[in-house]
Amino acid sequence: MDLPTSDIHKQAVKSLDTTSLLTNAARQRDARNYASFPIVDVDCHHYENESISEIVKYIDDPVLKQMGMLYTGGGTGGQTPFNPGLVGYQDVAGRVTRYPLRKTEVTPGDDNHRDVHLSLRWMDAMGVDYVCLFPTPMLSLGLHPQPEIEAALAKAYNRWLLENITAKEERIKTMMYVPFSDPEAAYETVQEFGDHPDVIGFMIVSVRYHAVHSNAYMKTYALMEELGKPLGFHSNYNWNDRLVGNSNRFLVTHALGFTVYNAVHLCNWVVNAMPERFPKLKTVWIESGLAWIPWVMQRLDNDYKMRWSEAPSLKGLPSDYMREMYYTSQPMEKPDNLDILKTTFDMINADNQLLWASDYPHWDMDVPSVIYDLPFLDERQKHKMLGGNAIDLFGLDVSKRFPNYKPA
Amino acid sequence: MAKEILVGKASDFKEGDKKIVPNGKNSEIGVYLVHGNWYAYANLCPHQGGPACEGLLMAKVEEVIAEDKTYQGMRFNHDEMHIVCPWHGWEFDIADGQAVADRKWSLRKFEVEVRGEDVYVLA
Numbered sequence: 001m002d003l004p005t006s007d008i009h010k011q012a013v014k015s016l017d018t019t020s021l022l023t024n025a026a027r028q029r030d031a032r033n034y035a036s037f038p039i040v041d042v043d044c045h046h047y048e049n050e051s052i053s054e055i056v057k058y059i060d061d062p063v064l065k066q067m068g069m070l071y072t073g074g075g076t077g078g079q080t081p082f083n084p085g086l087v088g089y090q091d092v093a094g095r096v097t098r099y100p101l102r103k104t105e106v107t108p109g110d111d112n113h114r115d116v117h118l119s120l121r122w123m124d125a126m127g128v129d130y131v132c133l134f135p136t137p138m139l140s141l142g143l144h145p146q147p148e149i150e151a152a153l154a155k156a157y158n159r160w161l162l163e164n165i166t167a168k169e170e171r172i173k174t175m176m177y178v179p180f181s182d183p184e185a186a187y188e189t190v191q192e193f194g195d196h197p198d199v200i201g202f203m204i205v206s207v208r209y210h211a212v213h214s215n216a217y218m219k220t221y222a223l224m225e226e227l228g229k230p231l232g233f234h235s236n237y238n239w240n241d242r243l244v245g246n247s248n249r250f251l252v253t254h255a256l257g258f259t260v261y262n263a264v265h266l267c268n269w270v271v272n273a274m275p276e277r278f279p280k281l282k283t284v285w286i287e288s289g290l291a292w293i294p295w296v297m298q299r300l301d302n303d304y305k306m307r308w309s310e311a312p313s314l315k316g317l318p319s320d321y322m323r324e325m326y327y328t329s330q331p332m333e334k335p336d337n338l339d340i341l342k343t344t345f346d347m348i349n350a351d352n353q354l355l356w357a358s359d360y361p362h363w364d365m366d367v368p369s370v371i372y373d374l375p376f377l378d379e380r381q382k383h384k385m386l387g388g389n390a391i392d393l394f395g396l397d398v399s400k401r402f403p404n405y406k407p408a
Numbered sequence: 409m410a411k412e413i414l415v416g417k418a419s420d421f422k423e424g425d426k427k428i429v430p431n432g433k434n435s436e437i438g439v440y441l442v443h444g445n446w447y448a449y450a451n452l453c454p455h456q457g458g459p460a461c462e463g464l465l466m467a468k469v470e471e472v473i474a475e476d477k478t479y480q481g482m483r484f485n486h487d488e489m490h491i492v493c494p495w496h497g498w499e500f501d502i503a504d505g506q507a508v509a510d511r512k513w514s515l516r517k518f519e520v521e522v523r524g525e526d527v528y529v530l531a
Contacts, residue, residue, distance in 0.1 A: 005466050006484040006486065013464070021459070021494065021495075024451075024452060024457045024458060024459050025457065027434055027457075028457055094464070095464060095466065095492045095499075096494060096495070096497050097463060097494040098494065363497065364496065365495070365496075367456050369456065370456065
């Protein structure tokens, strides 16, 4: 097919083949012998919108279901009742070619869902053994003006995902989408899906304007804690945000948005002493990179020392609590001066708390070598960050692929 | 002495074309004809190892700033073409292989020789 590029150089490109696109990743895999230790990707994606006509059939509410089937069938024009809409172009106007070519990729027409085939292709190329799979457009569903839509679609998606994707491939797990706009629906989600073996935790989409410390959520956190499964906050951007969207370039709204939403929720989580209220509930901060964490640690500690009376339930510095949280690495900033990155690793106790993530197939994905090639890490540290820490955190059973696995 | 890799016939290339040729078992070289000049670069992005030469060839984007410093839009400058890595969008100047966002990074450059009708890259 032809891709429009700069006008005189319109280029013919081959249809997409993930395995071919990732040939160099496979070379890295073999050169570094990734097969010798388990690699777990804590944040990767599929495009659930491509299966939305299947998903809406799982909606309980007959009126919303009818509406969903209408709009995901022939549609009625440019509108959709489900996606609150995100202006953006993550693919850098087609320069990241796997976006515009995505629909050209051919997968076998067998019983396995296309998303399973596509996931296994990139997992195998990169040398990834297990993944935690998340949706893509639904990451903006927390902005939907109708809480009942988020609740209905989340429930339908969760059921669909467990029946059609994770049930078909034991290497694919998920942290269940929690419809946070509706506290009762959030609680019911944890009740309904919490003990499912493919559900390794719970995920709240960070791009929203709900207070994580609201009393309405306490019973939900308590249930998560009782189940012993972590709670992840997955960030996103929002160009419609009055502050972090206040830029004319996607670069800025992405760079700021993906960090600031998680930063706000994390600050509220800490100063309201949620780690003291739920000491066994582990939190994971997903897809904000790492550079923001030393910033927030220093800001919170500095203010806390002057304004202790506003966070009186804390028994230590905010950074002490943050050091016990988990962070996914992607998109990992790589400063020229690697001492900066090493200091960040030290500050967040990366040896035990850092979880590698690819974010594949999204535009700012990381391959495992972003961790494996860091000169200040030894082999044991690399194995932990690329897989061991996630195996411990989620209690993953990796015995099928690594029968003799022992924690590093 | 550099190894010679036969790329193909010069007449098979038209302006803006590229051909990716194997360089041993585990690497490739992208050979380009742009503005009448031949260029060859390793198909390996210095960022995370992506197949840079498998990406698009795009003109440099420039902002149009008027004399009074006001922004008037953007345009393509076809005098400077960029190899764009398909993994993440890093852009490299076709003239020297340097990453346009940070010129201390670059694609590995190879020499190209045209002898008669045949195009060779010296690896």
